[in-house]
Amino acid sequence: MQSLEIVPRLLPEVRSGKKRHTIRWQEREITSGPMLYVNAEDVSDMIIVWVTHVETMPLFSVAQHLGKTQAWPDDVLLAGMREHYPGIEMDSIVSVIHHLPPVSD
Numbered sequence: 228m229q230s231l232e233i234v235p236r237l238l239p240e241v242r243s244g245k246k247r248h249t250i251r252w253q254e255r256e257i258t259s260g261p262m263l264y265v266n267a268e269d270v271s272d273m274i275i276v277w278v279t280h281v282e283t284m285p286l287f288s289v290a291q292h293l294g295k296t297q298a299w300p301d302d303v304l305l306a307g308m309r310e311h312y313p314g315i316e317m318d319s320i321v322s323v324i325h326h327l328p329p330v331s332d
Contacts, residue, residue: 228275229255230263231324234311238266241274244328250289252312252321257281262326276326287317 231249233241240246241264251257259278266272284292286308290299299307301317308315315321 232267233264278326282323
């Protein structure tokens with residue numbers, strides 16, 4: 228199964244269904260279907276989601292595309308992305324991976 232690491236602070240939002248996308252740069256290709264999020268600090272902590280689609284676009288388009296222009300002005304978005312990808316720029320092409328909330332047991 229395809230998988231991506233995720234920082235622990237974002238796991239509660241994925242579990243609750245509030246976080247339904249992730250933005251990635253220069254990582255493995257993700258396709259529609261099941262995907263495992265793995266806690267970057269505890270590999271025993273995982274969540275399975277269903278990827279509905281993946282879009283590629285320049286980083287400067289992401290906030291508007293996701294309806295988050297007020298929450299993510301360019302400087303905030305870039306600073307947040309640079310925490311994970313120090314070399315990223317606003318014109319870098321990123322993947323926006325959309326997924327459904329995880330299924331509860």
